Amino acid sequence: MLPAETETETRSSVATSQHSKQYVDEDEIDLIEVAKSIWDRRKLISKISLVTLVIGIFYAFTTPAEYTSISVVLPESDESSMMDLGGLGGLAGLAGIDMAALGGKGSFSPELYPKVLESTPFQLELIETPIYFESLGRKIPLRNYFEEHAPVNVSDIIIQYTFGLPFQLVKLFKDERKLKAADENYIKLTEDEAKLLDDLKDRITIESDKKNGLINISVEMPDAYASAEVNGLVVRALTDFVIDYQVQKQKKNVDFIKERYLEAKGQYEGLQEKMAKYTDSHRNIITADANLEKQRLEFDLNLAFSVYSGLTNQLEQAEIKLKEETPVFTVLSPGEIPYKKSAPRKGMILISSVFIGIVLGIIIVFFNNLFNNLKGQW
Secondary structure (H helix, E strand, O other), X not given: OHHHHHHHHHHHHHHHHHHHHHHHHHHXXXXXXXXXXXXXXXXXXXHHHHHHHHHHHHHHHHOOOEEEEEEEEEEOOOHHHHHHHOHHHHHHXXXXXXXXXXXXXXXXXXXXXXXXXXOHHHHHHHHOOEEEEOOOOEEXXXXXXXXXXXXXXXXXXXXXXXXXXXXXXXXXXXXOOOOOHHHOOOOOOOHHHHHHHXXXXXXEEEXXXXXXXXXXXXXXXXXXXXXXXXXXXXXXXXXHHHHHHHHHHHHHHHHHHHHHHHHHXXXXXXXXXXXXXXXXXXXXXXXXXXXXXXXXXXXXXXXXXXXXXXXXXXXXXXXHHHHHHOOOEEEEEOOOOOOOOOEXXXXXXXXXHHHHHHHHHHHXXXXXXXXXXXXXXX
């Protein structure tokens, strides 16, 4: 019985190996057939690649030039909370937790900086700011530049009036909603304004490096000089906002103490004048009533001086605390006027166009063969 069982197992293993070999051979044949099909249809693939290359050339040479200005800002780091936590601060850092951002009282996290620059009020203020454009030789608001003087992107126009033609037709028959009285407290943007703000948001990029705490701000504009000037405006607007946010509470405290200080100062100086006049008018008069009045004036004067002196110290301490809580931003690298274009990257566009053409051609050949095989089976 044992020889028979051994013979059966041997036959089974041989059959299995032959079956597996058959599958491998079929896979090799399929790959060879696919490669052969691609080679046989190389002219079609070349034609498709040529078409995509022509499209890439057209896009690369009709897209307006863009210039990018980059600045690097180092905000003051809140190291006190990390020092107080000792070793826990290091462990939190390993865990990916920014204890400086969480522990700082009233601190504004750098991760929120992009939200400030993307806010509609900031964008609206920016588009109304006059910017010097070297190509025009004068200052002009960003809104006017993009509406009247910005270079025309031929590719965008073609797409807009081909693929986007239905949307353009709908836009012609679309009624503009009028503002109601209840909407006066809200920001109402027209469609053109919304597109302009979206374009502006795409042109301003801010990145926060958690490792070294640096803030990288880049601005892309069709004009080299304008990109540097807008970059400077963005840096100033961002730092002013963060400073105002972090010191607003202490600033209110300083203003309140200052008001009380000025009131106490005026009251104290008024009592000084009153005391001086009383002393001059009662120089040679010695009566009980005169002495009592003098004592009252001296008491009021001393009390006013105590209040005035106390508020002076409080004001000084509050102003010191305000300076301590005011964040410091150091511009390590101001936005420079770029000397070369950042876009379009013509070489990369042409290489990508050829690659897309080859891939598209191979996909067409593959599905064409698949369709023919299925058609033959039917």
